[in-house]
Amino acid sequence: MSRCFRLRFFRSRAFSSGNAASFLQYGALFGSVFFMAQFLQTGLGYGPLGAGIRLVPWTATLFFVAPVAGALVNRLGERPLIVGGLLLQSAGMFWIAWLAAPDLSYSALILPLIVTGCGTSMVFPATQNAVLGSVRPEEIGKASGVFSTGRELGGVFGVAIAVAVFSAAGGYESASSFNDGFRAAIGVVGLLALLGAGAGTLLQVRQPDRELVSV
Numbered sequence: 001m002s003r004c005f006r007l008r009f010f011r012s013r014a015f016s017s018g019n020a021a022s023f024l025q026y027g028a029l030f031g032s033v034f035f036m037a038q039f040l041q042t043g044l045g046y047g048p049l050g051a052g053i054r055l056v057p058w059t060a061t062l063f064f065v066a067p068v069a070g071a072l073v074n075r076l077g078e079r080p081l082i083v084g085g086l087l088l089q090s091a092g093m094f095w096i097a098w099l100a101a102p103d104l105s106y107s108a109l110i111l112p113l114i115v116t117g118c119g120t121s122m123v124f125p126a127t128q129n130a131v132l133g134s135v136r137p138e139e140i141g142k143a144s145g146v147f148s149t150g151r152e153l154g155g156v157f158g159v160a161i162a163v164a165v166f167s168a169a170g171g172y173e174s175a176s177s178f179n180d181g182f183r184a185a186i187g188v189v190g191l192l193a194l195l196g197a198g199a200g201t202l203l204q205v206r207q208p209d210r211e212l213v214s215v
Contacts, residue, residue: 009135009143014078017202018130019150021082024196025089025123026151027158031189032093032116034159035166035182042178043102057110061117062124070125078133081126082200086193088119093190100183102175119193130203162189 009015036058040051069081095112128147135143162185170181 009139009146012134014130014134014203015143017199018078018082018127018134019147020199020202021086021123021196022127022131022147023150023154023157024192024199025086025120025127026154027161028086028089028093028189028193028196029120029158030155031158031162031192032186035162035185036096039100039178039182040106042172043100043175043182044104044106045175046106054106054109055113058113058117061114062121065118065121066124069122073126073129077203078126078130079200079203081122082130082203083197085119085122085126086197086200088122089116090119090190090193090197092116092119093186093193097183097186097190100179100186102179123196158189158192161192162186 010019036055037051040046040054041048046054069085073081092112092115095115096109099108099112131147132140132143165188166181166185168181169184170177170179172178
């Protein structure tokens with residue numbers, strides 16, 4: 001009975017589209033995080049701490065962009081933020097794939113990392129609002145469980161796809177071989193984000209009638 005009740009949620013276009021966009025966004029996010037740290041170490045020669053510090057332009061955007069997006073989602077609706085954010089995330093990933101080279105200067109990565117981070121941070125509150133705003137207040141707990149599970153599955157899916165593509169295109173034998181695999185893997189995760197933007201376009205243009213609910 002409970003399982004059927006949760007499946008009923010997917011009849012809602014907002015619920016289904018929001019979950020699909022979130023699934024693909026997390027696939028792109030986890031897949032890119034998995035390989036970006038390796039690229040900075042194996043491809044560019046930085047140590048673990050140095051690689052982590054150099055990812056800050058990407059991750060720090062969450063603290064600045066997500067609160068603004070959360071405030072705007074109830075004015076603009078979810079679709080512009082989801083579609084726009086995932087397009088930015090995709091563009092940043094494709095940009096990095098295009099730039100990637102064993103002798104790449106880190107400074108060339110800063111702007112695409114910021115673009116990717118801003119896009120990702122825009123999507124977080126919008127997908128959450130789309131999914132949880134599509135059910136009755138007493139159903140939010142069940143909807144949140146489905147949403148959270150989809151995010152985790154999306155992350156696993158993204159890493160699996162990225163690793164498979166990396167293995168087919170390159171390897172760890174040399175910096176050049178790693179770069180070949182990395183470019184292919186990041187290109188694929190960029191495609192996942194682009195597909196997520198497509199899922200976001202299925203959302204109706206509407207003004208949410210409920211405040212953002214935290215999970």
